[in-house]
Amino acid sequence: xxxxxxxxxxxxxxxxxxxxTEHLIGQFADIRGRGGPGDEHHFVRxxxxxxxxxxxxxxxxxxxxxxxxxxxxxxEQQVIFNEEYAxxxxxxxxxxxxxxxxxxxxxxxxxxxxxxxxxxxIRSGQAFWCQGYSEPSAGSDxxxxxxxxxxxxxxxxxxxxxQKVWTSLxxxxxxxxxxxxxxPKEKGHRGLSFFLLPLAQEGIDIRPIKQLTGTAEFNxxxxxxxxCGADDMVGAPGDGWRVAMGLLDFERGVSTLGQQxxxxxxxxxxxxxxxxxxxxxxxxxxxxxxxxxIGLRTLRYNSLRMLSGGEDGSLSRExxxxxxxxxxxxxxxxxxxxxxxxxxxxxxxxxxxxxNRLQSLFLxxxxxxIYGGTNQIQRNLIAERALxxxxxxxxxxxxx
Amino acid sequence: MKFRFTDEQRMLQEGAERxxxxxxxxxxxxxxxxxxxxxxxxxxxxxxxxxxxxxIPVAESHGGLGLGLVELVVLLEATGACLSPTPFYATALSxxxxxxxxxxxxxxxxxxxIAEGTIVAFAHxxxxxxxxxxxxxxxxxxxxxxxxxxxxxxxxxxxxxxxYLLVAALFEDQKIMLFSVPSTHDGLSVSHRIALDxxxxxADLYLQDVVVDGAALLAVDxxxxxxxxxxxxxxxxxxxxxxxxxxxxxxxxxxVAERVQFGRTIASFQAVKHKAADMMLKVESARSLLYYAAxxxxxxxxxxxxxxxxxxxAAMVASSAGDTAFFxxxxxxxxxxxxxxxxxxxxxxYFKRARALEAYLGRPDESREVIAAALLDTSEAGIHAA
Numbered sequence: 001x002x003x004x005x006x007x008x009x010x011x012x013x014x015x016x017x018x019x020x021t022e023h024l025i026g027q028f029a030d031i032r033g034r035g036g037p038g039d040e041h042h043f044v045r046x047x048x049x050x051x052x053x054x055x056x057x058x059x060x061x062x063x064x065x066x067x068x069x070x071x072x073x074x075x076e077q078q079v080i081f082n083e084e085y086a087x088x089x090x091x092x093x094x095x096x097x098x099x100x101x102x103x104x105x106x107x108x109x110x111x112x113x114x115x116x117x118x119x120x121x122i123r124s125g126q127a128f129w130c131q132g133y134s135e136p137s138a139g140s141d142x143x144x145x146x147x148x149x150x151x152x153x154x155x156x157x158x159x160x161x162x163q164k165v166w167t168s169l170x171x172x173x174x175x176x177x178x179x180x181x182x183x184p185k186e187k188g189h190r191g192l193s194f195f196l197l198p199l200a201q202e203g204i205d206i207r208p209i210k211q212l213t214g215t216a217e218f219n220x221x222x223x224x225x226x227x228c229g230a231d232d233m234v235g236a237p238g239d240g241w242r243v244a245m246g247l248l249d250f251e252r253g254v255s256t257l258g259q260q261x262x263x264x265x266x267x268x269x270x271x272x273x274x275x276x277x278x279x280x281x282x283x284x285x286x287x288x289x290x291x292x293x294i295g296l297r298t299l300r301y302n303s304l305r306m307l308s309g310g311e312d313g314s315l316s317r318e319x320x321x322x323x324x325x326x327x328x329x330x331x332x333x334x335x336x337x338x339x340x341x342x343x344x345x346x347x348x349x350x351x352x353x354x355x356n357r358l359q360s361l362f363l364x365x366x367x368x369x370i371y372g373g374t375n376q377i378q379r380n381l382i383a384e385r386a387l388x389x390x391x392x393x394x395x396x397x398x399x400x
Numbered sequence: 401m402k403f404r405f406t407d408e409q410r411m412l413q414e415g416a417e418r419x420x421x422x423x424x425x426x427x428x429x430x431x432x433x434x435x436x437x438x439x440x441x442x443x444x445x446x447x448x449x450x451x452x453x454x455x456i457p458v459a460e461s462h463g464g465l466g467l468g469l470v471e472l473v474v475l476l477e478a479t480g481a482c483l484s485p486t487p488f489y490a491t492a493l494s495x496x497x498x499x500x501x502x503x504x505x506x507x508x509x510x511x512x513x514i515a516e517g518t519i520v521a522f523a524h525x526x527x528x529x530x531x532x533x534x535x536x537x538x539x540x541x542x543x544x545x546x547x548x549x550x551x552x553x554x555x556x557x558x559x560x561x562x563x564y565l566l567v568a569a570l571f572e573d574q575k576i577m578l579f580s581v582p583s584t585h586d587g588l589s590v591s592h593r594i595a596l597d598x599x600x601x602x603a604d605l606y607l608q609d610v611v612v613d614g615a616a617l618l619a620v621d622x623x624x625x626x627x628x629x630x631x632x633x634x635x636x637x638x639x640x641x642x643x644x645x646x647x648x649x650x651x652x653x654x655x656v657a658e659r660v661q662f663g664r665t666i667a668s669f670q671a672v673k674h675k676a677a678d679m680m681l682k683v684e685s686a687r688s689l690l691y692y693a694a695x696x697x698x699x700x701x702x703x704x705x706x707x708x709x710x711x712x713x714a715a716m717v718a719s720s721a722g723d724t725a726f727f728x729x730x731x732x733x734x735x736x737x738x739x740x741x742x743x744x745x746x747x748x749x750y751f752k753r754a755r756a757l758e759a760y761l762g763r764p765d766e767s768r769e770v771i772a773a774a775l776l777d778t779s780e781a782g783i784h785a786a
Contacts, residue, residue, distance in 0.1 A: 001409065001470050002402045003695045009401070076401050271775055280776040290768035293775060294689070294716045301688035304403040321681045376670070382680055383673035387653050390668040 003304070005076055013080045019057055020088035028053065028091075035092025036262065038364035040217035043091065044172045051095045051125035061099050061123045063254065064107065068115065069123035075254060075307050082258025086265075094172065098122035098129035100255060102177060102196075105247045109194075109235050118175075118196060130199075132164040132178035132221060133244065140377045142179075143189040143241065147223060149180035156230060158182075158195060160203070160223035166371065170206045170219040173199055178223075179244050182237050192240030197228045213363045214353035256303040256322065263296055263326075266333060266361060274340045288336050295329045320386050324378040327368040334358075334365035403691065409474055416478040419451060424484040426746050429599045432485030437560035437592055438601030444486045448517035453488055455515040457495040462511035464495070469632065469697040473639040473690060480643025483599045483753055487519045487558035489636060494520040494566050497578070497629045499701075501619040506580055510564060520580075521562035523553035523605045524626060531761045532630060533568075533576055533623040538607055540569035540577050547617060549579060549587075549610040555760065559603025560592035566618075567607070568626060576626055578619040585610055597756035599749055628700075628707065631714035634761050635693045638721035641757050642687050645721075645728040648750040649679045652732040655747075659737070666735075675735055679728045686717070686724040693717040708774070715770040722764040725754035 005013070024032055028050050031043045054060050063078050064070025073081070085093075093099070103122050106115050121127030138144040147162025160180060170176065176197050183191030199206070203226035208216035235243045271289060274280040280289070299322075306319040337358040338345040349356055355363070369375045383389040405413065424443060432440040448454050456471050458464020472492055479488055495514045501507050514520055526537035538551035549569055559565065565588075567579045581588055587610040593602050619625065653676055656667040666672050693713040699705035729751040733740035736747050758764060 001405055001691060001695055003692065003699075005401045079401075275776060286772035286776060287765060287768050289775060290719070290771035293771055294719055294768070297692070297716060298685045298689050298720060301403070301692040302685060304401065305688050305691070308401070308403040321684050324677070324681055325685060376674070379674040379677035380670065382677035387673075387676055387680060389653065389657070389673050389676060390665065392668060392670055392673075 005080065009074075009076050009080060012077050013084055016059070016081050016084040017088065019059065020084060020090060023053060023057065024088055024090065031091040032089035033091070033265070035094070037092075037368070038213065038215075038217075038360045040092060040169055041215050044094070047091050047094050048125070048128070048172075050091055051093070051128075053125075054095075055123060055125035060095060060125055061103060064103055064119070064123070068103075068107070068119045078254035079257045079303075079307060082255050083261055086258040086261030094128055094169065095122065095125055096255070097131055097169070097173075098127060098175075101131060101247055102129045102175075105177070105194075105234065105243060108246055109239075109243045111231070111234075113231055114196065114234065121174075127175060128169070128173045129175045129177065130167050130170045130173040132167060132176045132197075134166045135163060136165055140374055142244075143192070145179055145181050145192055147178065147180045148184065149178075149182050149193060149195060151182075152227070155227070157227040158230070158233070160195075160197070160226045160228075162223050164221040164223075165218075166209075167206075167219045167221045168217055170199065170221050171208060175199060176221065177234075179240050182240075186238075189241035191238055192244070193237050194234040194240040194243040195228055196232045196234065197226060201226055203227065211364070212366070213355060213360055254307065256307075256326070257300065259326070260296060260299055260303070263299075263330060263333070266337070266358075267292055267296060269358070270333070270337050270340050277340070277342065279340050279342065285336075285340065288332075288339075292329070292333055292336055295332075299326055299329060320378075320382050323373055324375055324382065327365075327375065327378075330368050331365040334362035338362050403695075405470075405474070409470060412471060413474045413478065415451070416453075416475050419447075420478055420482050420484060424479075424482045424486075426482060426749070429483040429485050429749065432601075433598040437558070438485065438599075439487055439558055439561045440485045441561065443484070444488075444519070445517070447486060447488065454491050454495075454517055457492045457499070458511050458515040459499065462508060463515040464511065468701065469635060469694040470691070472636060473694040476636055476639035477643035477646070477690075480640030480753075481647040483644070483749060485599060485601065487521070487561060487601070489640065490521050490558040490562070491519055493557070493629070493633050493636065494522045494564075496632055497522055497566055497625075498618070500625040500629060501578060501622070504615070504618065506615045507618055510566075510580055513564070518564065519558060519562045520564045520566060521556050521559045521603075523556040523559060523565045524568040524630075526552055526554050530766075533626050536568045536570050536576055536626075538567055538569040540571045540579070543611060546611055546613050547579065549581070549607045549612065551607055553605040554602075556590070556603045556605050558601045559590050559605060560601065562590075565590075565605065567605070568622065571620075575621055576623040577617060578622045578626075579612060579616045580618055581607075581610060581612060581616060585612070587611070595756065597749075597752040599753065600756055628710065630761060631710050632697050634714040634718040634767075635690070635697050637757055637760060638686070638690050638693065638717040641721035641725035641754065642683065642690050644750055644753050644757065645679075645683045645686065645725040648725075648729045648732040648747060648754070649676070649683055651747060651750075652676065652679070652735050655736055655739075672735060675731050679731055682724040682727055686721040689713075689717045689720050712771065712774060715767040718762060719764040719767040719771070722758040722767070725750075726758050729754040 031046050034043050035047050061070045062073035062081055066072050149158045149160050152159050176199055178195045178197055179192055181191055182193040203224045205222040207220045209218045210216045279285045384391055428440055453475055455464040456467045460466040491514050498507055498511050525531055525535035527535050538549055541548045562583050565581050567581055569577050571577050587608045589606045591604050595602050656672050657665055659666045696713040700710040732747045733751055739745045740747050
């Protein structure tokens with residue numbers, strides 16, 4: 001069992017840190033630490049410019065094969081990059097969905113033509129992606145997709161009708177990948193297909209959803225005749241569920257360590273406030289701060305264990321606990337922040353509703369335990385996949 | 401960075417699990433609880449002769465295997481899972497304590513004896529006001545070129561079956577010393593205690609004018625080393641807690657899969673599944689910290705890690721594994737329903753063990769206070785993220 005990174009990896013760490021220090025300056029100094037969950041709507045234009053800067057430095061898509069512009073970076077190097085990126089205050093990655101979801105999906109399931117058309121844009125920081133999965137009636141029960149893709153023989157195009165919801169950053173994206181029903185006779189996970197669509201076209205309407213924070217980073221995306229070509233389907237008709245599930249596996253991975261660096265910044269800020277305002281002397285607060293510290297370190301070693309799971313980088317059985325673990329931890333941190341701030345937490349700095357970082361943390365972390373699979377669903381997954389407990393019978397309306 | 405077992409460690413784990421499932425089923429723990437010393441000496445003899453676990457923490461130069469905390473943790477997880485009634489923890493702790501003292505004939509003799517299977521128990525505290533150096537309640541008085549020991553120690557693991565005792569004693573109310581005393585020595589009495597956790601062997605130690613010669617004194621100025629040994633002990637206990645919690649989870653999942661109510665196995669109800677999921681989340685989280693802490697202890701013993709980092713790791717895992725084992729065993733009883741509170745079902749034994757380990761060497765909240773003090777009271781943050 002070896003916890004230390006190799007000397008070669010530590011050299012790589014220095015290289016990343018140096019590059020970031022040299023480039024997060026000038027126009028990019030203002031966006032340090034900005035973006036990311038709860039702050040996604042800010043500085044979109046500047047953060048896109050930053051993505052291009054990162055790309056020119058060769059720091060996007062590190063884990064991709066060299067053939068597609070990546071570095072075939074090891075798990076360790078990707079972890080290190082994410083850690084240093086967060087440590088340097090790198091802004092929330094707008095290219096994240098393309099790099100970590102679309103890219104790996106295309107590399108695993110896409111045609112050569114699709115790889116040629118879509119991967120370079122992601123790698124160069126020019127093309128931004130969002131994820132079209134959830135629908136009003138397909139939340140936790142994701143397979144209950146109603147959005148239809150209909151083959152229009154006349155124009156030789158797939159045409160889309162329906163609605164997606166909770167689409168992060170749709171308003172700032174160029175493309176969306178969509179899970180849609182291509183066989184209306186099928187229910188559940190059968191009859192679904194996976195598509196790649198440009199967003200700038202007729203028949204797509206993007207409407208922001210205003211959140212409890214007063215800001216809007218999620219959207220509704222309405223489809224009314226929007227189109228894509230036959231060669232924009234990933235896999236075969238009816239393969240959508242398999243592709244989508246493969247993609248969800250890519251979601252839990254190397255970025256977790258970087259995420260934890262951001263959590264550390266938040267915890268440090270709370271500790272700083274506690275020391276300054278005297279709450280650090282209250283025994284109950286001391287216990288909670290210690291618990292938060294231990295919890296964050298636990299997340300780190302959970303991550304390192306799951307990333308060390310297999311030679312091929314595949315995730316271990318324990319990976320299934322990760323979402324539940326971090327989301328609960330982060331939500332508790334939001335509450336701790338409020339309690340440490342004390343009465344001041346109740347006052348907003350400026351109108352109409354300008355929240356400070358910790359207020360935003362408190363409110364937005366209520367979403368952490370919901371998006372990407374609610375805590376209830378995560379617990380089902382743990383019980384069923386890891387502990388082998390039986391599934392709950394489906395209700396009559398959902399029976400196939 | 402490969403945060404997983406090596407092939408050798410994996411083999412050690414599989415071998416231990418195989419051996420214990422055959423030779424240390426839960427009935428063995430129940431039966432040992434009825435024995436005078438609370439230990440199954442026949443089982444221990446088998447372990448020392450066939451597996452040689454006792455030699456793991458003893459340096460090669462003293463006839464041991466010279467392996468580290470990771471290997472100990474592997475084995476303690478396995479013995480913790482079956483509440484195995486052996487002095488493995490006790491002798492390993494003594495070996496590690498002896499590893500901190502400078503070379504002497506007495507030290508070499510004891511280490512060699514441990515490697516050969518002799519039981520040596522560690523008697524360091526009366527646990528009042530606390531488990532650390534300030535809890536030492538034996539005094540040492542010079543008497544010519546000999547030493548006279550008086551006082552008591554409690555919570556001496558497997559004390560009643562030990563051949564030797566390592567006794568921490570206070571000299572002139574400030575210096576902590578370490579002595580070795582044969583269990584048959586004049587003036588020494590060892591009394592086995594029935595514990596709330598019946599499957600755990602513990603003894604009280606009374607010393608009345610125990611006069612030992614100079615060679616019995618193994619270390620002077622041993623307070624800091626004692627604190628370090630206790631931190632290592634906390635990591636070892638955490639391994640037993642993780643093993644205990646894992647087995648409590650497994651037996652609960654097995655039970656709810658069998659139990660049928662409302663025409664379904666109760667394992668299919670989300671109210672039950674979600675509790676089981678929370679149990680697994682905690683077990684895996686504590687295990688992650690445990691492996692980190694074991695690696696940290698090994699680095700510290702090699703001299704490549706600071707003492708503060710060891711202290712932090714021990715406090716973190718003691719807090720996490722302590723809470724985890726108690727939560728998992730308690731929830732295990734709840735999910736067993738009525739049979740969970742019967743003497744017949746094993747889950748109650750795990751609940752008692754979880755409680756016993758949680759209280760031993762400091763409660764989880766005390767461990768968290770160690771962390772809080774380092775984070776909040778120092779002029780500079782004393783703890784840094786790795």
